[in-house]
Amino acid sequence: MSEPLTNLETSVYQYLLDFTAENTYQPSIRDIGARFKIKSTKTVSDLLQSLTRKGYIERDPARSRGVRLLGFAGAINTQPVPFYGKINSTEPALTPENREGFITVDRRFLPSNDTFMLRAKGEAMVGRGINDGDYLLVDPSGKPAERDIVAVRMGNDATIRTYTRKNGSVVLQPANISEKDIVLEPGADFHVLGIVCGVFRPFCDNPPMPRATLTS
Numbered sequence: 001m002s003e004p005l006t007n008l009e010t011s012v013y014q015y016l017l018d019f020t021a022e023n024t025y026q027p028s029i030r031d032i033g034a035r036f037k038i039k040s041t042k043t044v045s046d047l048l049q050s051l052t053r054k055g056y057i058e059r060d061p062a063r064s065r066g067v068r069l070l071g072f073a074g075a076i077n078t079q080p081v082p083f084y085g086k087i088n089s090t091e092p093a094l095t096p097e098n099r100e101g102f103i104t105v106d107r108r109f110l111p112s113n114d115t116f117m118l119r120a121k122g123e124a125m126v127g128r129g130i131n132d133g134d135y136l137l138v139d140p141s142g143k144p145a146e147r148d149i150v151a152v153r154m155g156n157d158a159t160i161r162t163y164t165r166k167n168g169s170v171v172l173q174p175a176n177i178s179e180k181d182i183v184l185e186p187g188a189d190f191h192v193l194g195i196v197c198g199v200f201r202p203f204c205d206n207p208p209m210p211r212a213t214l215t216s
Contacts, residue, residue, distance in 0.1 A: 003054045012036065012047050013056055016069060026067045081105045081137065083117040087158040093193055103135070111197050112141040118151060118158075118193075125149065125160055127175030130199055136160065137198035149196040154182070155189045160196065 005013060015035055019027045027035070029044045038044050048067065051057045060066030080102035087093050094116060103117055120134045128149060130136070138151050150163045152172060161172030161182060170190070172182040184190050 005051075005054065005056070008036070009047060009050055009054075013051055016057070016067065017072065020069060020072065026065045026069075028065050077107050078104045079107050079110060079113075081110070081115055081117050083119075083135075085119075087118075087153055087193075089153075089155060091191065093153045093158070093191060105137070109137065109198055111139045114141060115139050115197065116194075118160075120160060124174040124176045124179040125162075128162065130160065130175075130196075131201065133201075133205075135200040135202070136196050137200070138194040139197045140194035142195045142197075144192055144195055151193040151196060153191045153193055154184070158193065163192070 012032060015032065016026065019031070029041050029048075032047075033039065033041060033044045036044075038047075048057065048059055052059050055070065057070060058068040060068075081104070082094075082099050083101050083103050084094050084098050085100035086098040088095055088098065116138055118136050118138055120130050120136055121132060123132055130149070136151065144150050144163045146164055148163045149160065150172075151158060151160050152163075159172065159182070161174060164171045164173055166183075168186060170184040170188075172184065174180070
């Protein structure tokens with residue numbers, strides 16, 4: 001196992017990753033010093049040398065930006081997916097001011113360009129593999145079919161359930177025997193936000209993201 005990074009080394013390494021992904025080139029020693037309020041270029045150089053020794057980067061000391069991030073592929077074939085921390089009670093339910101940020105996802109897992117992400121709250125869908133706190137990829141482009149898992153806005157609330165239809169009504173079924181069906185009669189105030197097309201369950205959530213007002 002490689003030698004662990006210090007807190008400052010971790011911050012500098014993450015800055016290198018984020019800066020390079022955003023700008024397509026590495027920050028200079030002076031950029032790093034300015035970001036972390038380090039006046040000495042030697043101190044910054046020593047930090048980079050430590051990251052090199054611990055196996056996170058390779059350096060060309062003859063160049064100011066001579067850093068290669070080992071394993072970094074420039075986020076090829078990925079796409080930022082908007083993460084919403086709040087659902088509006090009126091249409092549109094998802095608006096830019098409710099967007100908490102973006103989560104980068106491999107494009108192979110995205111059925112459409114307008115796929116977005118919410119976070120589950122509650123245990124109503126544990127029987128279908130969705131736990132409290134899971135991140136959910138939602139595809140708003142598809143038309144829900146029988147037994148699809150959907151995210152639905154209902155009045156001021158939103159929920160995640162299994163989609164079914166009975167006698168002209170939409171029935172949202174839980175996957176937990178302690179929860180009851182939600183029957184939506186014709187004319188009810190609801191909107192299917194999309195079909196859940198993926199579940200991401202982090203065992204480490206750092207930094208934490210705000211939880212969406214989505215109940216399951």
